[in-house]
Amino acid sequence: MNWNTKEQLEDLICQLVSWDSRTGTEGEVLFPYKLKDELFKMEYFLNNPEFLELYDAGRDRNALSALYKTEKSDKTIVLISHFDTVHTKEFGSKSRLAFSPRELTQRFAESPEDFSREIQDDILSGEYLFGRGTMDMKMGIALHMHLIEKAIREKWPVNLLLLTVPDEEVDSAGMRAAVENLETLKKKHGLRVSLFLNSEPSFTQRPEDPNYYIYSGSIGKIMPSALFYGIETHAGEPLRGLNAHYMASFLNQKMEFTDAFSEEEYGEKTPLPVTLKNYDLKDDYSTQTSNHVASLYNVFTMKQNADDIFVKYNDLVNEAMDECQNQYDIICRRENIKPVGKIKTVTYRELYDYTLKKIGSKKMDEIITAYIERGDLDDRGKSMRIANRMVTYCKELVPLTVTLFAPPYYPSVNASEDALIKNIVQYTKRHLSENHSINPIEVHYFNGISDLSYVTYDSHDDSWETYKDNTPVWDRTYSVPFEKMQQLQAPFINIGPFGKDPHKLTERLHKKSAFEITPDLLENMIKAFFIK
Incomplete structure (x- = not known):
């Protein structure tokens, strides 16, 4: 297997980060093609090339979907992520290193006194990997690739649809375009969405917050x-x-x-x-x-x-x-x-x-x-x-x-009262506590803003007419597929790796959380609820 061990997952995140994909750059345009080539290294996709698709997201950018399909069930978990990152001006002379996590981490270790005490401790601990996109959110893509590979190897009786998109950091053009195509994908492959699983990282709720969070909703x-x-x-x-x-x-x-x-x-x-x-x-x-x-x-x-x-x-x-x-x-x-x-x-x-x-x-x-x-x-x-x-x-x-x-608009969404999500939250808390001595906290509205805003939109809400009428660029350069979103009624949850300082010079990913704990959690959660 290519993306199974902690060493392989670390290699994978370093590779994904090395593909500079800052929003609005040529790298963002090229990223899904590079990822598609990487996925084609798997025999499964070489034999089923129709399961890898690109979707136009405007300005030469594309979203990418990768489908593992079983004949045993139409139940489908949609794995949502984004591959664009914010820019790197704060890196100054270290801008080149922003996309070389191991080298950047080593460079920080050579002069830890440049940072606050908390950051110094994290640098010297050896437990973190620094770099643009390590936390937000290329590790989410890596985790989903790991799950796809696992499902293929073990022939899981549940469909997995990896969906990774550009432009989340600015206007979410990628997710809005993907929503337009999800219904087509469902009909084409006979899929029934049972869960949207996002793997945005665990964001701090306040400075120097050590807690690990899971999210059953996303703020608007x-x-x-x-x-x-x-x-x-x-x-x-x-x-x-x-x-x-x-x-x-x-x-x-x-x-x-x-x-x-x-x-x-x-x-x-x-x-x-x-x-x-x-x-x-x-x-x-x-x-x-x-x-x-x-x-x-x-x-x-x-x-x-x-x-x-x-x-x-x-x-x-x-x-x-x-x-x-x-x-x-x-x-x-x-x-x-x-x-x-x-x-x-x-x-x-x-x-x-x-x-x-x-x-x-x-x-x-x-x-x-x-x-x-x-x-x-x-x-x-x-x-x-x-x-x-x-x-x-x-x-x-x-x-x-x-x-x-003025764009963008992210509607708020919440699945906290859904029976499946309640059970997944309880399972997650129990699993992390018993196996990793972590006591996660449920947050009902993800405070980092996410692409989950574009699924399970309230099917009874028509206030978007007010938004449409008062947005000058509506249906010219910007639109939100509200009616398609209202058709995507399925529970969702956000479970991702622990990290710190998204969008900052010191953005970093906790290695054990990313390469051991979260992969173990996601795999066991899927097996507990969808493979019985």
């Missing part, structure tokens, strides 16, 4: 955003206009750390909202004030849907703009200057309908297409500039704040 993430369109003026006559930065400051204060969206379930709380991006749409420097500024806000969810968030968000925007107007009016009275106008607030849908009526569908399509085709802008930049361009045709509305959604 949505980005309510705003375009502030003021009235430009010369900096020497500031009150003859209304600075969009001034307008934005009121909502930024209102949104940052607000508890308006807070949720608590199972004793767990959503992190507070923060501003993820604040930028000026004025390209050049001049002494003219800016009349258009954009803000993007991160909001986490558990039970709330897009409707719930948008209603609360618009209430906050209205409050913030009322406060802005009041302060501005006070300043104008103090300076004995007439205000330039009253701030209006509209949703993107309202702006779209207003502009469409004014300029017609042909001109509207030209506006949207012009920005959709710009390769120098991401979906967030395109969204803001589309809304901004519409306002230029409706200057009678300014000063104006436009509320909208």
Whole structure:
């Protein structure tokens, strides 16, 4: 066997990490082809090449599926992972070593004093492997390859479908594309999904957290955003206009750390909202004030849907703009200057309908297409500039704040009350305690955001219509297959290896957890529930 012993698994993770696949790079494009070649080293896939497939995920990227199929059952476990990683700027001169785990680990061991005491202890212990993607989440892929190989060798009477995707770290384009193809795969091979098994690593809940976690749900993430369109003026006559930065400051204060969206379930709380991006749409420097500024806000969810968030968000925007107007009016009275106008607030849908009526569908399509085709802008930049361009045709509305959604959107999902998941959680706790002296803790909402958000979407929820209507790039460069997701109703769980510091210079994987404990756990869990 190629990926069975702890030594073989360490070799495999080092190989997978060496295939640099940072999001948006050529390496991300090439990774699934390299992985496909690696899987073809197995005689099973040489004899059944139709069980290895690639799926277009846009921008030359592909998701990859590898199927082990038994004739004894239609029960199927879908093994979910992602192969893209975040970038490596924090490595500085050690950037090359980010993809050489053994060499990087040795280099850190030569100068442990450069790090905090906790990290020094981990370096000198010899228990960790450092490197970009070791923890998040190429070890998950390695574990799934191990399970596929085991199933083939031992002829397990349950189907395993390995599904690994690009772009999880930015927009989850890979998983969204894979969802579109899962139904086709199910029909093509006669599969019935019994479990989605993700193997994202165990994330710390707080700094220096030593606990091991398993996850029966995944937190949601949505980005309510705003375009502030003021009235430009010369900096020497500031009150003859209304600075969009001034307008934005009121909502930024209102949104940052607000508890308006807070949720608590199972004793767990959503992190507070923060501003993820604040930028000026004025390209050049001049002494003219800016009349258009954009803000993007991160909001986490558990039970709330897009409707719930948008209603609360618009209430906050209205409050913030009322406060802005009041302060501005006070300043104008103090300076004995007439205000330039009253701030209006509209949703993107309202702006779209207003502009469409004014300029017609042909001109509207030209506006949207012009920005959709710009390769120098991401979906967030395109969204803001589309809304901004519409306002230029409706200057009678300014000063104006436009509320909208910017991609990506990760719906929250939870399987904590599912009978199978409850049993798997209890089995996992017992197995780790009795065999490895580990007492795992169940987390009901994975706090790292995951591709599990795109399975088992609430079949009764239609709030995505609100999301669709208020996302400027919807169905052009970004969409979420909500209806297909609603068809993928199966329990899910996230069980992965222990590690520390994802997305940081000191990202590291606990070797015993990755190469011994977790493979043993996953194999025995599958046998206990699906091979009796």
